[in-house]
Amino acid sequence: MGDAGKLMADTLAIARAAAEAAARHSYGKLIAFLAARTRDVAGAEDALADAFAAALERWQVEGVPARPEAWLLTVARRRSIDQMRRRQTGIAAEDHLRLMAEEIEAKDANEGLPDERLRLMFTCAHPAIDAGMRAPLMLQTILGLDAATIASAFLVPPATMGQRLVRAKSRIRQAGIPFRVPEREELDGRLDAVLEAIYAAYAEGWTDPNGSESRRRGLADEAIWLGRLVVSLMPQEPEALGLLALMLFADSRRHARRSPCGDFVPLAEQDIALWDTAMIAEAETLLGKAAGMGKVGRYQLEAAIQSAHAARLDLGATDWTAIASLYAALGALTHSPVVAVNHAVAAALAGRADEALRMLDQVADDPRLAEYQPYWAARAEVLERLGDRAAAAAACHRAIGLEPDPAMRRFLQAKLATLEA
Template sequence: MNTSSGDTAHSIAEAVARRSYGKLVALLAMRTRDVAAAEDALSDAFSAALADWPVRGCPANPEAWLMTVARRRAIDGARHRRIGDDVANQLAILADEIDAHEPGALPDRRLALLFACTHPALDATIRTPLMLQVVLGLEAKAIASAFLMSPAAMSKRLVRAKNKIREAGIPFSVPEREALPERLDAVLEAVYAAYAEGWTDPVGGDAERRDLADEALFLAQLLVELLPEEPETLGLLALMLYAQSRRNARRDAAGDYVPLSAQDPASWNAAMIDAADALLRRANALNVIGRFQLEAALQSAHIYRCRTHRPNWDEIVQLYDALLTIAASPVVAVNRALALAERDGAQAALDALAPYADDPRLASYQPYWAARADLLARAGATAEALHAYDLAIGLERDPAVRRFLQRKRMAL
C-alpha cells in the first residue's frame, strides 16, 4: 500500500461517513431496532474499508460495500448475542441474510419469513400463531381471539413452541420454490388472520389496524403472483377484496355501525368487487375446492343478494354446508345458523346451534352471543334474548357495534 492510495481511501471513507452515516445506521437498525449494534457493525465496516480499499482499490459504490460488510457483521453479532426471544432473533438474522444475499426466491422478505415458520418439525397448530406474533407483530391477545382461545392459553402455547425450537435446534430457512405449495395453508391462514385483525377497527380510524389490513392485502397479492395456479391463493385474495370493498360502508356519517343488510351497495368499491369476481372465476376453473374459495363464494353470494334484492338463502346455506364439511368450526356454524334462520326460521337456526351450546370456544366469542340474541328475540324467547344481548354487549370492543346492540336490546 502506498501513502497516496491510503490517503485516498481515508478521504473517501470520511466523505461517505459525512454524507451517509446516519442513513446507513438507520437501514441497519430497521429490522432489530438495535441502534447500538448497528453503529458497532458500521464502525467495523469502516475499519475493514480502511484496511481493504488501499490494497484492492475503492469500490465503485462505497456505500453499498459498507452496507454489505456491516450487515454481515450485524448477523455475526446477533448470532453471538443470543439475547431475548430466540425465535425472533433467528428470524431477524434470516431477514438480514435475505437482504444481504437477495436470493430472489420470494418477492418480499416478510413473505419469505412466513414460509420459514412452516418448518415441518413445528406442530401444524402453532405455525400460524407463531407467524402472527414474530413476523406480523400481533399480540398474544389478538392471536388468541382469532383462534377462540384465552390469551393465557395462547401465550403458553407460543412459549412452549419457542422452547421446542430452541431445545431441538430447529433451523429457520426459506424453502425452495417447489416446496412452497405444501407449506401454503399455514401462510394463507396467517395472512387472513392478520387481515381480519386489521379490518376490525374498534374506533373507525385506527391507522395501525388499517396498515395491518393493507399489509395483509399486499402479501395476498404477492402470493397470487408467486403461485398463480394455486386456487386457494386466488380464493384468499378474492375473499379479502370482497371484504375490503365494503369496509368504508360499515359506518355512517355519524360513526354508527351499519350492518350488511342496511348498507347501500352503491357505496361499495365496484372495482374491487370486479377484481374479486375475476379471481374467484380463475380459482373455480382449476377444479380444486378449498376453504378460502368457499368463503369468497359466500361473500359473492351476499353481494349478489344485496345488489339485486333477490333472496338466495338456499344457495348460501349450501355453501355453508360445504364449508362445514371441509373446515368445520364453531364460527362457521354460527354464520350458517344465521343463514338458516333466513331460509327456515329462527327456531331451525337455534336447533342447529344447540350442539354448540357448551362449546368453551364460544363462551367469549361475541358474534355467537349477538347471533343467539337475535335468534332468540325472533323466536319470542325475550328473557333469554335479553341475557344473550347483555353478554354480547359486554364482550364487544367496538363502541359503534356496542351501541347498535344496545339499541336492539332496548327494542325488546
C-alpha cells in the same frame, strides 16, 4: 437557510427518500436472503438496520447508488461477518457468508436479488413456532414492522411482544428450523399455516375498521399485501387466491361498516354505494381463477360467501338460501362451531328459523361458544323471528355482556330496546 444549506437539505431528503423506497421494496427480500444463509433472523435484522443507517449517511455524500438493493446487501453482509467474528462461533455460518459473497457477485453480474420471501414465510409459519407468533413474526421479518406496532395490533404489551419475537427468532436459529418451501406432500398443511397467519393479521386490522387507533391502522392493508405476495409467488395455489379474494371482499366494505358517528352497521343495512367495486371486481376474478383449479378449500368457500353478499350490488337483494348452503359446505369442511352459528343465521334469514334454532341448539354445549358474543346475538335473531321475544331479549342481554367493542355494544343495546318495547 442559505443556498448551501438548502442544497444539503435537498441531498439529505433525496438520500432519505431513496433509503425509504429501498426499505419498502426490498426489506423482506434482503432479510430473507441474509437469514436463509445464516439462519439468523435477528442478526440479519441488525445487519440490515446498520446498512440502512450507513445508506442515509453515505448516499447524501456519494449520491444514491445505481442498485440500492445490492449496495445495502453488500454492507449488511459485511456487518453479518463482523457479528460472527465478535461471537467467535459459528464457523459454518461464516462459510455460508463467504459463499454468499460469491453468489452475490455472480448474481450481481446478471440480474437482481433472488426473491426468497416465500421460504422466509414458511419458516415463520413452521409448526415448531407457536401458532400465535406466526403472524407477528411475518409482519416483522417480511414487512419490517416494529414490535410496538405489532404489539398494539395484537393487544399485547410492547415489551411482551418484543420478548416473544426475540424468543421466536432465536428458536429458528437454535432449533434449526429450515428456510425452505416444503415438499409437495406436506405443502398443503404448511401452506395452510402461512395463510392462517396472514388471515390472523388481517382479522386484527379488521376489528378496527375506521383505523381510529392510528397505530393499528393499516394492518389489514399489510395482510392484503402479504396475501398478494403469496399469490404472486404461488399463483397455482387456489387457497392462496381464495384468501386474497376473501380479504379483498371484506375490505371492499370497510367504509360501510360504520356510520358517520362510528356506530356498527350490519351487512344487511350497509349502503352499497360505499362498497369499493374495483376491489370486489378484483376479488371475483381471483375467486373465478381459483375455482377453475378444481380444489375447493376453506378460503375459497368463505370468499364465495362474500361474493354472494357482494351480489347484492347487481341483484338488489341477498340470496340467503345460497349463502346458507355455502355455509353448510364450509361447516362440513371445518367442523367449526363458529361456522355453524353463521349457517344458522343465514338459514333464519332465508326463512327457515325453526331449522336455524335446531342448528344453534346442536352446538349450544360447545364450550368455545359459551363466551362467544355472535352465538348469543344469533340466538336473539332467530328467537325473535320465531316470536319468542322474552327469550330473544335474554339472549341479546347476554350478547351485550360479552361484547368488547363499544360500537357493537351500542348496536346490540338498541336491538334489546326494541325487543323489550
